[in-house]
Amino acid sequence: MTLSEVLDRVDAGVAPSLELLKAYCRLPSISAERRAQSETAAFVRRLLTEEGFEAREYSTEGGPPVVFGQQIVDEKLPTLLMYEHYDVQPVDPIDEWRRDPFDPIIDGDRFLARGCGDTKGNLIAQLLAVRAWRQTVGQPPINLKFLVEGEEEVGSPHLPAFVDRHREILKADGATIEGGDHLADGRPRLELGCKGILYVDLVCRTAKVDQHSSYAAISPNAAWRLIECLERLRAPNGRIRIPRWYENARPPTAAELRYLRKTSLRVEDLKEYWGVRNLRGGSDSYRVVRTLVYSPTCTICGFVSGYTGEGTKTVNPAVARVKLDFRLVPGMRIEAQLEKLRDHLRVEGFDDVEIIAHEERLQPSAISLKERVVRAAIESARDACGRDPEVWPWSPGASANGFFNEVLGVPSLLGPGVSYDGSNYHAPNENIRLTDFRLGARHSAAMIGRF
C-alpha cells in the first residue's frame, strides 16, 4: 500500500521536477572547458539539502568539488549509494543543435538540453523518488548516500584520491552508477557491470626521415610495417591473436544467458541503422547480443601515416601511428593484458613498434545476478513499470563499476536512469523522453523501498 502511494506521489511530482531539471541544465558545466564548476557543485549541494540530506562540497586538489550527501535514518538499516556526475560533454558541433544546448526546452514528449540524459536527469529523478518517500512516510525507508562528481566526462582524475581519503563516508551495501536507459517500449535496462578499456598508441618508425617514394623499392615503409604488426594482433573474424589473451575472461552463466535471450536487440534494426551488411554473430539476434557482450575486442580507432591531404604526394613515410582500443571483459585486468601485448610484439619481432599505453584506465567488472542490489533493481522495475527489466550481465561500454566493486567494495550496477537509446549522449540534441523520466523516478522510488 505504502509503495503505491509513493509511486502516486512520484507521478504528481514530475512537472515541478522537470522545472528543476531545466534550472540544472542551464548551468553549462562542461568539464573539458572547466566551465561553471563551482556554481553547479553548489546547486547540487542545495538540491540535496532541500531533500533532507546532510550535504557538503569537498574540494579536490586541482579539480572541481565533489558533492556528497547522506541521509542516515538508522544505522541498522541497509545503505544505498547513488553515483552521478554534474559535468557534461562539450557541445560541438554547435550548428547541429536545434537550439542553445543550455536553454532547455520541453517539446512534446522530449526534454532537450546538454546533460539531461548524461546524467543530470538521473539525479533529479532520484531526488523526486526521495521526496515521494518523505511526503508519504516522513523519511526514506533506508539510508541513502549521493556521490556527485564534476569530472566524469574527462575520466574522473580526482575521484580516486577523494575516495581514498573518504572511504568511511562512502560505505554502503549497494550502489547505482549513472546509466539506466529504457527500450523503445519503456522497459528499463539494467547492466550489472561493464567492459574495461586498454587504450594504446602503436608507433612504428622505420627511418629517420620520409623519403621520395621512388626509394620504396629499397627502403622500408612504416605504414606497411605497422599493418603487418596489426595483422598479428587480430584475425579477420575478430579473434585476438595475442597468446593467452582470453585466459581469464569470465564465461557466461546459464542465468545470464536466460536474460540475454530476452533482450530486445534486433539484428535487422542495427544493420539498417548503421548501414552495415553483416554483423558478427550472423542473423540470429541472440547470437549477436551474446557476441557483443562476451567478446573482447581489438579496434583500430585511427591510423595516420604519410600524406593524407588533397591531391597526390609521392612519399615513403618514416612513421606510422595507430590508436587501438582493447575492450576487456570482466575477469581480465588491464595491466596483465598490456604485458601480454608487449610480450607478443617482442616475440613476433616488432621491436620497431613502440607501445604507448594511455593512463585513463577503467577496469572491466561485473557483479552476480544474486547480489542484493541486483534483486532490488529487478523487482522494483516490476513495481514501477509493471514488467521485467532487460538485464545485461555487463555493458559493452566502460564505466566506473570496477572502481565501486573492487576499490570501494560496494556492489554496483548501471541504472535505474531516465534515458533511452536515442538520448544522443555526447552528441548534438541530447534529449530524454518525459515518459522515461517518470518511469526512472518510479523505478528509483520502488528500489529504495525494496533494498
Ligand SMILES: [Zn+2]
Ligand atoms: Zn558521458
